[in-house]
Amino acid sequence: MGPYTITYFGVRGRCGAMRIMMADQGLEWKEIVVDFADWMKGDLKATCVFGQLPKLEDGGFALYQSNAILRHLGRNHDAYGKDGKEAALIDMMCDGVEDLRLKYAKMIYQEYDTGKDAYIKDLPNHLDKFEAVMAKNKTGFLVDDKPSFADYSLFEVLLNHLVLCSSCLDTFPSLKSFVEKMSARPKIKAFLDSDAYKKLPINGNGKQ
Known part of the structure; x- marks a missing residue:
């Protein structure tokens, strides 16, 4: 399965869990980081089903809503129970x-x-x-x-x-x-110790 692509802002936010999950599962993904000022122009927002990010691309398949994305990853990677x-x-x-x-x-x-x-x-x-x-x-x-x-x-x-x-x-x-x-x-520890994780604020307003 080829690399996923996440489109989101430069924060952990709604992508925190999916990034940790993909890291633990040994999955590859690319990130498209959206600048908030560009987001406010509305062009990208207009292409989103509910006018929100994150967006996950899985090949030619695009999915929105963070919990739907987690469920999709769960189905694909044996993280959705046995029955x-x-x-x-x-x-x-x-x-x-x-x-x-x-x-x-x-x-x-x-x-x-x-x-x-x-x-x-x-x-x-x-x-x-x-x-x-x-x-x-x-x-x-x-x-x-x-x-x-x-x-x-x-x-x-x-x-x-x-x-x-x-x-x-x-x-x-x-x-x-x-x-x-x-x-x-091990894979979660490596991810949590990485600069890619540490550099991102938890929330978009700087509060934590």
Whole structure:
């Protein structure tokens, strides 16, 4: 399978999880980095199905919406469970991660100065759901015994939250172990240590 192409801004943002997933899977990809000023001109935006990036190109196939892209990668690279029931559970967990991601994004982009402390205080009420699933599964992953696309999404969201509050996982042993295990996977570790990853801000407004 030839290299994928990601079109996105020069941030981790909505591409963070897919980049980590592709790195771990040993996949090759190219990046087209969009300057925000050029984006605001509207020409590229008009070609996007929902007027949004990221865009993933897989040969002549173009796909938008970050979670749809993760699902596509999951189908193509054995990261979508062994059967329909596991796939449904992975979908459920991905949607749960998306709920947390949206709450995080709202705080980062709309309420950082006024709502950061309250967000961090309330965070355990969201993390405990993932802790319970991870602890029950006993494999170190959300579903089955290897990473699915939902695991990559959760891992990336947790990395962002550890920047926001370095102690946020201290009372969640399963999640803390999960982050440590994912971070130690050789291809993920190499990617997280790379300049390509480190140079990118987490969010587009500089908040983290």
